[in-house]
Amino acid sequence: MPKPVPTQQLIDSLLRGDRLALARAISCVEDDAKDAAEIVRAVFAHTGKAHFIGITGAPGTGKSTLVSALVESYRASGVTVGVLAVDPTSPFSGGALLGDRVRMTSHSGDAGVFIRSMATRRGAGGLAKASAEAMLLLDAAGFDCVLVETVGAGQAEIEIASVADTVVVVEAPGLGDEVQAIKAGLLEIADIFAVNKADRAGAARTVAALEMMLETGGAAAQSIMHHGQRMETGAAASESDAEGGWSIPVLETVAVSGGGVAQLRDALERHSAWLDESGGRAEREGRRLDHMLQTLVQAEVLARLERGLAPALRGELVELMQRRQIDPYSAAADVIRKLSR
């Protein structure tokens, strides 16, 4: 059990790059501890420097191994790297098994690397509840580059597009045919595609399917419906990107041996440079901050709602619905009326 450290001391240490202070500050934002707001408030002025890279894709495509290979590449050129590796929280026990470090052990002992595993807790869309806050803390602690590895994503876990500067979508051969490649969702948010395990059979077909999807404008959705609101996504930027000179590359990688990692790193550098030239970086930062704002407000409103919607009231309404004395819509309207009074 950590001894309580005075919050101001924690903040000062974090800004000096102290690793234990950083680790404890991340726990504070994860636990939504009472000093979380104070910490974020104090460090916010020191943020805005890091390049945030999202790594997403289906389970088993090799995201963790690719992240590890990228860390190695960045470290070879002296760039400091923070990693946030997100794995799912069990909806049943509230527990989680966070196993991404298993693939990242080679960076232990390197002070220029900080790896933190995060459970999703109540976060949605493939990220943890406090991912964006943890990203800010790594930025404030001085990391040049922050890699955010999402949970093994399905087809629509695209929250990462709201918080990253660059999104790498990792695919692997044999996961689907051309129809999968034209579906909406994950594939629309890529700034870069990495077809990992490219030494396996079928890699060329996967690359071809993705390239065909890109050529036919598959990634050109303007914006999407998310949480009932229109949300600008990486894909929205991709559309303007095409005009602004960013064409989405499809790269082959073999993360486990380091194959193609130099090319991926090069594509990341080019995207970063493009963000600076095109004004894309400011646009994406705006999107990230807007996302944080919405998330924080929604969390507070939801908390109030949960406090207001007592189990007794719910039980009462459920009983009325079961007796067909009230319908679900009217019951909901009833609750809203009571809450807004």
Place this chain on the structure above:
Amino acid sequence: MKQSQIRVLIAKPGLDGHDRGAKVIARALRDAGFEVIYTGIRQTPQMIAAAALQEDVDVVGLSILSGAHMTLCPKVVELLHAQGQEDVLVLLGGIIPDEDAARLKAAGVHAVFGPGTTSAEIISYIRTAMAGA
């Protein structure tokens, strides 16, 4: 009383690759509602300490079947203390002779769980320790 989520690092220091036990415990702790960070086999004490720090864990669980526990465990404890994590609960599981267990406890290992320990005992030990902290 700890209000926040309990985080546990499960690591296998040293050279034995028998990680079935560690994985079973990791799974049981997950089902008990803890966040378990699993680091895999062949970890040095330095790697374990670095992971414990970055992950800000409350508990470090070490699994050793190789017989090297008298070398590895005190080193992990020493590194944790040196980096300001004196309060982390250090648990050891494996084949540990009684006389070694006594010496390891003197060196800062909080509890030693031998063969036949149920996961319920370990979960209960962690819960009690965290509630008292």
